[in-house]
Amino acid sequence: MAEELKLFRTWSSLYGLRAVHALKIKGVEYETVFEDLKNKSASLLEYNPIHKKIPVLLHNGKPICESLVILEYIDEVWKQSPLLPQHPYDKAIARFWAKFGDEKVLPSIWTVFVSQGKAREEAVGPVTENLHFLEEQLKGKKFFAGESIGYLDLALGWMANMISILGEIIDLKFVDAEQFPLLSAWMENFSDDPVIKECWPPRDEMLVKFKAIREQRLKLGA
Amino acid sequence: MAEELKLFRTWSSLYGLRAVHALKIKGVEYETVFEDLKNKSASLLEYNPIHKKIPVLLHNGKPICESLVILEYIDEVWKQSPLLPQHPYDKAIARFWAKFGDEKVLPSIWTVFVSQGKAREEAVGPVTENLHFLEEQLKGKKFFAGESIGYLDLALGWMANMISILGEIIDLKFVDAEQFPLLSAWMENFSDDPVIKECWPPRDEMLVKFKAIREQRLKLGA
Numbered sequence: 001m002a003e004e005l006k007l008f009r010t011w012s013s014l015y016g017l018r019a020v021h022a023l024k025i026k027g028v029e030y031e032t033v034f035e036d037l038k039n040k041s042a043s044l045l046e047y048n049p050i051h052k053k054i055p056v057l058l059h060n061g062k063p064i065c066e067s068l069v070i071l072e073y074i075d076e077v078w079k080q081s082p083l084l085p086q087h088p089y090d091k092a093i094a095r096f097w098a099k100f101g102d103e104k105v106l107p108s109i110w111t112v113f114v115s116q117g118k119a120r121e122e123a124v125g126p127v128t129e130n131l132h133f134l135e136e137q138l139k140g141k142k143f144f145a146g147e148s149i150g151y152l153d154l155a156l157g158w159m160a161n162m163i164s165i166l167g168e169i170i171d172l173k174f175v176d177a178e179q180f181p182l183l184s185a186w187m188e189n190f191s192d193d194p195v196i197k198e199c200w201p202p203r204d205e206m207l208v209k210f211k212a213i214r215e216q217r218l219k220l221g222a
Numbered sequence: 223m224a225e226e227l228k229l230f231r232t233w234s235s236l237y238g239l240r241a242v243h244a245l246k247i248k249g250v251e252y253e254t255v256f257e258d259l260k261n262k263s264a265s266l267l268e269y270n271p272i273h274k275k276i277p278v279l280l281h282n283g284k285p286i287c288e289s290l291v292i293l294e295y296i297d298e299v300w301k302q303s304p305l306l307p308q309h310p311y312d313k314a315i316a317r318f319w320a321k322f323g324d325e326k327v328l329p330s331i332w333t334v335f336v337s338q339g340k341a342r343e344e345a346v347g348p349v350t351e352n353l354h355f356l357e358e359q360l361k362g363k364k365f366f367a368g369e370s371i372g373y374l375d376l377a378l379g380w381m382a383n384m385i386s387i388l389g390e391i392i393d394l395k396f397v398d399a400e401q402f403p404l405l406s407a408w409m410e411n412f413s414d415d416p417v418i419k420e421c422w423p424p425r426d427e428m429l430v431k432f433k434a435i436r437e438q439r440l441k442l443g444a
Binding site for chain 1: 272281284286287288291292294295298299310311313314317318321322355
């Protein structure tokens with residue numbers, strides 16, 4: 001039986017991109033199923049009945065949900081070009097920062113993005129603090145994983161693309177090269193990597209989408 | 223050099239207990255450092271400068287933070303009595319439900335605990351839904367991991383102890399044996415397991431502590 005591998009995602013989701021990038025790095029072939037979150041497919045609801053969210057990786061009929069769980073699964077099943085470091089301590093550090101990215105960095109940036117005036121000014125502090133922690137992690141390294149892209153780079157990969165898109169919309173430079181030289185270099189190295197680069201969603205369409213999301217949030221009094 | 227292994231925790235934290243249980247199952251000796259969260263030690267702030275939280279596992283001078291990350295680390299360093307399943311898919315499933323426990327089950331139960339009247343009534347629905355998902359996972363099994371205690375049992379272990387403590391305080395049976403026969407049996411099997419049992423914090427002190435937390439939250443208008 002030929003191996004069945006399908007990735008359910010949307011064109012714009014940066015959680016979905018984690019899996020896209022991982023499979024690309026591993027050189028694994030798969031089929032993409034693009035979902036419309038306003039009209040979720042019966043398959044998505046069947047494969048992720050708990051969260052009803054993308055991404056879902058379907059491997060020989062078995063669904064795997066949650067993007068960081070998917071990354072670990074991909075790394076365990078396809079051993080080529082390892083994403084997680086070998087040593088348990090280095091693994092723990094990578095997992096720690098991936099969780100930090102999702103639980104602290106992303107929400108702090110989002111809060112700035114959907115606020116304005118004094119609220120936005122106040123929200124910038126936590127972002128700066130969080131980015132400083134990440135800056136520290138890059139000392140002496142090109143990527144978070146070292147010389148090549150690994151699990152933590154993919155987990156934080158949304159930043160490399162998203163920060164400049166969100167920043168352009170609200171006219172704010174989140175990652176200033178003087179303040180964050182390492183993070184700034186990482187964003188460039190990561191997003192311009194030939195394997196990574198070809199997977200980014202179209203920037204103009206991302207700008208339109210997130211501008212609309214922001215306007216709607218502000219209208220609702222985010 | 224003798225191996226240094228210290229666990230920073232509080233007497234009552236159920237996140238800390240995950241590591242306690244894991245090390246106990248593995249038969250690993252270590253030193254406990256009890257923290258007072260109102261007066262955190264310089265060591266805790268040094269070892270977890272990001273979150274300033276327990277638990278922290280210090281292994282030969284290297285700190286590991288975040289309880290689920292610590293569980294994976296313990297399982298990778300001390301191979302005896304494996305906690306995570308062998309197969310990548312089973313691992314992914316265990317990680318998925320551990321995350322679900324922390325992100326959905328725990329907050330939903332906490333919301334019921336710190337609310338009253340109509341708000342509490344409305345908050346019970348999500349708890350029931352979440353517990354039904356867990357009930358499903360126990361079909362044909364004694365523990366979430368199968369015949370013996372594993373990673374997901376430890377990740378959800380707080381439930382076995384905490385649900386009845388919180389329930390007693392607000393006079394609500396979260397896990398009814400008729401509605402949730404498997405979960406109910408799991409709670410008993412897990413909390414009465416000889417290795418697990420001896421690590422629970424004193425129930426009477428837990429009742430006092432969480433009663434006080436609840437009263438304070440209600441006073442502040444939770």
